[in-house]
Amino acid sequence: MTWTWFHRLGSPPHVYRLAARLTPWFAWPAGLLIVAGLYGGLVLAPPDYQQGEGFRIIYVHPPCAWMSLMVYTTMAVASAVGLIWRMKVAHAVAASCAPIGASFTAATLLTGMLWGRPMWGTYWEWDPLLTFELLLLFVYLGYMGLRASFDDTQRADRASALLAVVGVVNVPIIHFSVYWWNSLHQAPSVMKLGEPTIALPMLIPLLMMFLGFTLYFVAILLVRLRGEVLRRERAASWIREVVMS
Amino acid sequence: MSVSAVTMTPQTEAPAALEVARLALARDLRLAFRKREQLIQPLAFFVIVATLFPLSTTPELAQLRQIAPGVLWVAALLSSLLALEFLFRDDAHDGTLEQYALSGRSLTWLLFAKTAAHWVLTGVPLALTAPLAGAALGAPAYSLPGIVVVIATGTLALSLLGSIGAALTVNVKRSGVLLSLLTLPLAVPILIFGARATELAIRNESYAAPLELLAAIVVLCLTLAPLAAAAAVRIGLE
Numbered sequence: 001m002t003w004t005w006f007h008r009l010g011s012p013p014h015v016y017r018l019a020a021r022l023t024p025w026f027a028w029p030a031g032l033l034i035v036a037g038l039y040g041g042l043v044l045a046p047p048d049y050q051q052g053e054g055f056r057i058i059y060v061h062p063p064c065a066w067m068s069l070m071v072y073t074t075m076a077v078a079s080a081v082g083l084i085w086r087m088k089v090a091h092a093v094a095a096s097c098a099p100i101g102a103s104f105t106a107a108t109l110l111t112g113m114l115w116g117r118p119m120w121g122t123y124w125e126w127d128p129l130l131t132f133e134l135l136l137l138f139v140y141l142g143y144m145g146l147r148a149s150f151d152d153t154q155r156a157d158r159a160s161a162l163l164a165v166v167g168v169v170n171v172p173i174i175h176f177s178v179y180w181w182n183s184l185h186q187a188p189s190v191m192k193l194g195e196p197t198i199a200l201p202m203l204i205p206l207l208m209m210f211l212g213f214t215l216y217f218v219a220i221l222l223v224r225l226r227g228e229v230l231r232r233e234r235a236a237s238w239i240r241e242v243v244m245s
Numbered sequence: 246m247s248v249s250a251v252t253m254t255p256q257t258e259a260p261a262a263l264e265v266a267r268l269a270l271a272r273d274l275r276l277a278f279r280k281r282e283q284l285i286q287p288l289a290f291f292v293i294v295a296t297l298f299p300l301s302t303t304p305e306l307a308q309l310r311q312i313a314p315g316v317l318w319v320a321a322l323l324s325s326l327l328a329l330e331f332l333f334r335d336d337a338h339d340g341t342l343e344q345y346a347l348s349g350r351s352l353t354w355l356l357f358a359k360t361a362a363h364w365v366l367t368g369v370p371l372a373l374t375a376p377l378a379g380a381a382l383g384a385p386a387y388s389l390p391g392i393v394v395v396i397a398t399g400t401l402a403l404s405l406l407g408s409i410g411a412a413l414t415v416n417v418k419r420s421g422v423l424l425s426l427l428t429l430p431l432a433v434p435i436l437i438f439g440a441r442a443t444e445l446a447i448r449n450e451s452y453a454a455p456l457e458l459l460a461a462i463v464v465l466c467l468t469l470a471p472l473a474a475a476a477a478v479r480i481g482l483e
Binding site: 176180 | 409413414416417420423426427429430431433434437438441458462465469473476477480481483
């Protein structure tokens with residue numbers, strides 16, 4: 001009895017309506033948190049004694065980096081659910097995740113490079129975090145490339161789901177090996193973001209940005225999911241009711 | 246080799262799986278030795294790529310020795326990727342792969358045998374050619390046995406890991422670029438540990454640590470990659 005909500009998630013019309021209903025509940029708090037966090041971080045928080053105004057990238061870059069991994073995890077969990085229970089909607093979730101995750105990864109790289117210019121004196125440094133993000137971007141691109149190479153949606157779903165699950169095993173190994181490689185080839189002279197002690201006026205906007213980005217991801221995911229469900233169910237009769245109403 | 250023999254005597258399933266895997270391995274090796282150009286082409290490619298580096302940088306051995314591990318590994322990686330495309334291709338086209346899946350035998354073991362054959366046919370020759378390319382790039386004689394061991398271990402990991410990507414793209418037309426895009430990011434750990442071990446071997450230092458990490462990746466791939474490849478082949482046949 002208690003599992004009916006889960007079984008109803010297997011029905012595309014139900015998911016379509018649920019996503020439409022839930023979107024504002026995530027989009028509005030996300031917008032408010034991001035605006036408030038940006039104001040708190042860019043205006044209210046004092047400049048850092050070491051990095052000056054440059055530290056303010058912390059309000060965009062680490063939340064993006066967090067999302068790049070979090071979206072991958074969501075995608076892999078959705079893929080596993082789709083593979084195990086053959087749930088069509090789970091595959092639609094995974095398909096909607098990939099471009100969002102790739103965008104967050106690209107944003108992480110871009111903001112990291114912009115921060116690196118004043119701090120390291122160069123746009124690109126073979127820093128383990130940046131290198132890892134670059135490899136993660138390729139993993140996303142590979143996933144999307146594999147998905148695009150099939151005409152049959154079902155086959156694309158299952159093949160790319162398997163790739164996402166393989167990636168979940170492999171991504172931590174890539175992370176570890178990149179750190180290992182970097183510690184051998186480079187002196188640990190780079191400045192580290194996110195020191196353990198961070199002043200409260202700096203911390204609160206940061207937490208707001210983290211939460212805001214996460215909610216923003218869910219809102220965008222729900223919008224993309226509706227589009228994905230419409231595309232997949234274009235032959236179904238319930239679509240006509242939705243479009244006509 | 247009838248299917249019913251297996252279903253009627255389930256207690257002999259495990260040795261039967263191994264026996265079938267051995268037959269598949271023997272078949273692949275025999276087929277490959279009848280089509281020798283498939284054996285030689287990846288090797289020629291490996292040597293050509295390694296030759297490009299002195300031509301594009303400098304002929305001085307002292308400087309080449311510095312980049313030799315990277316050159317050897319990039320060349321080995323590209324060469325095994327090139328060969329991966331043919332791992333399942335022919336068998337998928339003539340229906341052998343489908344028969345494997347329908348045979349009632351363990352598809353995991355069969356694909357493992359195919360991957361093992363692939364390594365014997367591409368990885369081992371590559372490892373045996375590597376000292377030649379290595380010596381041409383200024384690697385000292387004492388480092389050459391180490392290079393053979395490291396390249397052999399690394400290509401085994403690459404064959405196993407690549408078998409997943411090859412199985413996923415087996416029905417995709419002109420899959421070469423896509424297969425590289427799928428496999429290369431996942432192969433980065435192999436490249437890092439392999440190149441590091443080669444570098445230490447050339448410097449005459451102990452390369453045990455990166456080689457052991459490489460071996461750990463091989464063990465992980467041995468246990469998981471054939472399962473994933475079998476799942477991928479089944480998806481392709483659905």
